[in-house]
Amino acid sequence: MTHRPTVAITRCSTYSETDLDKSLKEICEAASMPDVAGKKVLLKPNILSDSAPEKAITTRPEVLRSLIRMLYAKGATQVLVGDSPGIHSPNFVPKTSGIGQVCSEEGAQWCEFAKDPKMHHIPGTYGLKLPLPKVMDTVDLIFSVAKMKTHQLMYATGSVKNLFGMVAGLHKSSCHMLYPTRESFARMLAGLYAVVKPHFAIMDAVVSMEGPGPAGGSPRHTGLLLASSDCTALDAAQAIIMGYDPFSLPLVKELYDRRLTQWRSLEEISYPLLAASELVLSDFKRIKQQERTSLFNSLIGPLFTRYFKFRHQRHEPKPLFDPEKCIGCGRCVKICPGKALALDTKQKIVADYSACIRCYCCHEVCPADAITIEHGMGE
Template sequence: MSTVMIHPAQTYADVEPAVRRAFELFPLELKGKKVFIKPNVLRSSRTEEAIVTHPAVLSAVIRMVESLEPASIIVGDNPGVVSYGANEESFRQTGLMQAAGSYYRNIGTDAVPVPFNPEYRQSISISKAVLDADIVISLPKFKTHGLTVITGAIKNSYGMLPGAQKAQLHKEAGNPARFHELIVDVFRIRIPDLFIVDAVVGMEGNGPASTELRDIGVILASDNAVALDGVIATMMGCDPAKLGFLRKAKALGLGDFDLDTIDVIGELKRLPDFKLPPLGGEANIQNPAIQQMLHRPTELTPQADPERCTGCGTCVDQCPASALSLVERLPVVDRDLCIRCFCCQEMCPEKAMALR
């Protein structure tokens, strides 16, 4: 039976006791070990936008790790899509650079090839800091995601891929159902040892970069990603069994999302009227039309909200397929070129791109 902690933390000033409790429930032998800490750093953003793991959570985790006398600590992630020169800028703008201090590393500059599922490609590159670590601690953010419905413990490991691989693998997956399976293949290359989820302020709606924030007031933790994501999905009002990546992870023996197999320490309650993304929710995900769409190249395409779009061109610059162009200062998608990776939606600084 797996264990998932749900500990109250009403504000980011209150996260220290929750993080300390996580280390008590899921003890790690860190003395003399190399520790890698991976927050969720989607892109450059302001702390108050709640797009990334909050610096207060990272700081609390670092303090706990330091107290356990590791040989070394590295903090890093691979934000951005095409250009990884933005790695340091993403950490700096979000406040995570200050929280990480001297432990920050640009892990996008040093990668190691590892064998991968040949259905997609023979090998992929993983940041060397991840593979060299004795202990990996993952710090996901409690958010929705347009393709995977939730982004939590398993999805956070996708950021271990440097460079433009993430967008390329979207294309090679071909449809959302296969992408659900692909992220599990990435996750199990190096399964983290501990997961601590920032759910003080979460995100609903058109995540992972939505304007719709939600005060949740908890920190979640577990040493099993499948159980943890099952609890997150349940809190969001989504049946975990409907999520392809959780079904695959369970089939591979990586854990179980069935609540009968999970010891929840804390209060598990469904968040009322929580807004799921277009592919989520009981009503939508059971709809035959949605199920048919999940198994073919998705018809969803990104469209810009003219009320929010400033015509900055970030989406055009970051599109790996060159499928976007500015027409009268508004991005327009070429449906034939679009690979439906939705990187434009993730990277838009104004949150103007939505999946329709």
């Protein structure tokens, strides 16, 4: 690739309509958002488990509202918004996050991605096929509309990891079973990115999540909005702001190694507004990084899942279940790819750690904050 990818970052201190409209316009212009006139645009926000906006788990509905209005004002013929959280019903509409309401008020079509998906071969995964939404093939442009958050497994979520929500429902759990290490999971995500190929990405970092994300962390006011036509550059910028070396994140490294980035060094990424290096949050509560498992693990992990599941568990912190907080909803049992969890006769969780692959899906879906991760929250 020859051209320099651009990441536009600006300050946006609140979710007010005035602040968002001004900041979104600024970053979309500076990052050369594609021309949307006469086009159908699919937005993929981060909904995860459809939580209240103030928890900072989801992309804020106000960001989507402002973006949908801007796209229609620029001549988009149709805006569609979709996601597929792990354990929701096929007719799921995101109510708690406010995103469903924004769609209906702003004339955007909500798409439940698990409905009528099409199988796609995922490159670099030894033949994995995943069900992705058919609507993907009917739109002109795809935008990842991510949230700046930590992630227990991948250390940070971002505009590429956000695309995992395009995989229909519980198929996501089987991906964790097939790709149990951070590096092998990153291989799968990079392959998914190569298939979806989003045209543009926006990141809501007005209020971000620090600590044990992507669902159990704390909101942190960071007052920023970011945009780029290269998701990988955007995620590298996010890593810098969070205080990570971007190459210490398995997904950024995997994307770079497979030449899925439009840049060959961090210096090639240009910042027309604020530079990521000027915005480093040195006290941001990051996920503590484990010693990297080898490339060997990444390459043959999918072929020897059972062996690597046991190898993996020795090094990674366990999810811990608080019986006082647990409400016995069973969501963690349903999503657990290792079949490591069960509810006892008192509707409390019993965990079989010998079957646990440390994917932390249980932690992501618990509505009662009853699951913590061993060895503390972050650095």
